[in-house]
Amino acid sequence: MDTELIKGTLSLLILSLLKRRAMYGYELATTVRQETNGAFEWKAGSLYPSLHKLEKDGLVRAQWQGKPEGRQRKYYHMTQTGEAVLAEKIESWSIISQAVNQVLEKPNE
Amino acid sequence: MDTELIKGTLSLLILSLLKRRAMYGYELATTVRQETNGAFEWKAGSLYPSLHKLEKDGLVRAQWQGKPEGRQRKYYHMTQTGEAVLAEKIESWSIISQAVNQVLEKPNE
């Protein structure tokens, strides 16, 4: 598996998942692993720094789970800015993936 | 345009183009720009180092244009190893792009 191709899809997919509903980091990782049949295995060392950057850039908003006792989860919510950036990223993905397929599918000369 | 998503596609597309026929660097850049309607604008600073790496890894073989006088072009030819790696990369691209689309297309909950 050429994981180099996965680069750049991390923030796209995080935002896409959070548009459905708020999720916490670990939940994002398990959800994407399930939905992609294991093609995407997000590591904690990739996921959490990426979430922190999205928060810093104002694309998501973080909120620790209400109850103070027990294990804490940090839920990430989509912001308006995040939705706008997601729309751009989806458009970019569409253009790029189509462009790649166009080159790959052209027959030999 | 979120160029981050382009990362990883460079070597995939170079190999795909060279499978058709041998080309020189500048020709690869103009060909991909045309075929993708400008979506991919490979910069010299990305393209040439990438070609050198592919050569170092034995995926392509470089050959300066025969005639010694005038402007020189370095033609890149596909190797057997390159063809095998290309096949793997195409398979990876297929899995990854399908996985991304699967997540993007799932409706909200």
Place this chain on the structure above:
DNA sequence: GATATTATATAGCTATTCTATATATAGAGA
């Protein structure tokens, strides 16, 4: 003669992701 295009090359920078490590709770099994 001046400018734009063709053609290749590399040093250094930036940004993303990965590896490794750390901390702590919860649950299952021996």
Place this chain on the structure above:
DNA sequence: TCTCTATATATAGAATAGCTATATAATATC
């Protein structure tokens, strides 16, 4: 009770790809 695994988040440091900037030189165009 003890141990192991899974859950849950965090960060430092390393690796690496692609970009910017710069350099060189031939050819074509005005």
